[in-house]
Amino acid sequence: MPELPEVETVRRGLSPVFDGAMIRKVTLNRGDLRFPLPADFRDRIGGQRMIALGRRAKYLLGDLEDGTVLVMHLGMSGSFRIEEVGEARQQPVAAAAFHYPRSVDRAHDHVIFHLEHEGAERLRIVYNDPRRFGFMSLVARAEIEHHPWFAALGPEPTGNALDADHLARVAAGRATPLKALLLDQRAIAGLGNIYVCEALHRAKLSPLRSAGTLATAAGVPTAGAKRLVAAIREVIAEAIVAGGSTLRDHRQADGELGYFQHSFAVYGREGEPCPRAGCGGTVERIVQSGRSTFHCPRCQR
DNA sequence: ACTACTCCCTGCCAGC
DNA sequence: TGCTGGCAGGGAGTAG
Numbered sequence: 471m472p473e474l475p476e477v478e479t480v481r482r483g484l485s486p487v488f489d490g491a492m493i494r495k496v497t498l499n500r501g502d503l504r505f506p507l508p509a510d511f512r513d514r515i516g517g518q519r520m521i522a523l524g525r526r527a528k529y530l531l532g533d534l535e536d537g538t539v540l541v542m543h544l545g546m547s548g549s550f551r552i553e554e555v556g557e558a559r560q561q562p563v564a565a566a567a568f569h570y571p572r573s574v575d576r577a578h579d580h581v582i583f584h585l586e587h588e589g590a591e592r593l594r595i596v597y598n599d600p601r602r603f604g605f606m607s608l609v610a611r612a613e614i615e616h617h618p619w620f621a622a623l624g625p626e627p628t629g630n631a632l633d634a635d636h637l638a639r640v641a642a643g644r645a646t647p648l649k650a651l652l653l654d655q656r657a658i659a660g661l662g663n664i665y666v667c668e669a670l671h672r673a674k675l676s677p678l679r680s681a682g683t684l685a686t687a688a689g690v691p692t693a694g695a696k697r698l699v700a701a702i703r704e705v706i707a708e709a710i711v712a713g714g715s716t717l718r719d720h721r722q723a724d725g726e727l728g729y730f731q732h733s734f735a736v737y738g739r740e741g742e743p744c745p746r747a748g749c750g751g752t753v754e755r756i757v758q759s760g761r762s763t764f765h766c767p768r769c770q771r
Numbered sequence: 772a773c774t775a776c777t778c779c780c781t782g783c784c785a786g787c
Numbered sequence: 788t789g790c791t792g793g794c795a796g797g798g799a800g801t802a803g
Contacts, residue, residue, distance in 0.1 A: 472796060472797080473796060473797090476796075504779070504780090504797090504798085504799095528796095528797075528798095543797080543798090544796090544797090545779095545780095545796085545797060545798085546780090546781095546795065546796055546797055546798095547780090547781075547782085547795085547796080578781085599780095599781095600780080600781050600782065601779085601780045601781050601782080601795090602779085602780060602781080603779070603780070603781095603796095603797060603798080604797090605798095644773085645773080645774080646773080646774065646775090650774085650775090653797090655797090655798080662796055662797070663795090663796060663797085664796065665796095715796085717795080717796065759774090759775065759776075760775085760776070760777080761795090761797095762794085762795085
């Protein structure tokens with residue numbers, strides 16, 4: 471699932487339950503996610519209060535009371551669910567209503583946070599990740615900006631730091647395909663394969679063109695660069711409102727499905743007519759750096 | 772400094 | 788029905 475809008479949706483789903491909760495203990499069913507969890511992972515979290523769950527790019531950042539940040543990345547197939555303890559039937563949880571999935575794949579429950587609210591241990595947050603491309607770690611709050619995962623990250627697409635000047639700056643002189651630049655988290659943080667395809671279509675820019683064509687020789691953003699920045703901001707904002715996109719097995723943290731996938735213009739729509747009014751082109755699937763790109767070769771130039 | 776390719780792991784789906 | 792190959796939202800490492 472998880473590009474920025476999906477991670478933000480997960481954050482919003484977990485926050486009402488996680489924020490302010492005492493993490494009474496952590497159960498590790500297996501510690502070998504993409505990277506091994508720190509050996510003292512459980513001990514350093516258990517007994518601490520979660521102050522608030524934040525997000526940077528595709529990372530969830532849980533601030534613990536001792537100044538440690540619980541860093542979590544969902545990889546390709548990671549998800550969280552909220553469970554009630556000791557309830558035969560799952561009931562909606564105040565402020566974070568959820569629907570218990572019909573069939574839960576407990577075989578891939580790797581990390582379980584047992585939470586205490588007002589003295590009662592009633593809720594658990596369960597991390598499930600079949601492919602184990604996700605990972606977690608503990609980083610001191612003061613060290614976050616220097617940590618290798620974060621030091622080089624580009625600006626959030628929803629923030630003021632992303633503008634046409636920034637895009638022109640990171641694109642200038644780059645021969646790499648525009649698609650590849652947008653997937654590079656150092657250029658802009660949080661975009662993934664889906665939203666890059668969608669933003670490029672919206673901006674009428676070909677994923678194949680050289681990134682450097684978005685800036686003039688003097689480094690001034692082109693009209694295309696301005697369209698692209700606007701398209702990225704729009705697509706991401708709309709997707710967040712929609713609760714992200716749900717493909718195949720992915721669900722939001724609260725079990726509700728995101729529905730932005732119904733708004734895809736090109737992603738997964740190979741062979742379908744380009745939805746742009748008056749275009750008349752056909753959506754094509756190509757492979758760039760080993761990953762699918764969906765685009766309309768007619769209106770994306 | 773760039774760019775391109777491969778791999779990590781499991782599940783699902785289309786096609787035979 | 789059962790097998791096989793291809794493909795999947797991400798990111799790091801390596802080799803040019």
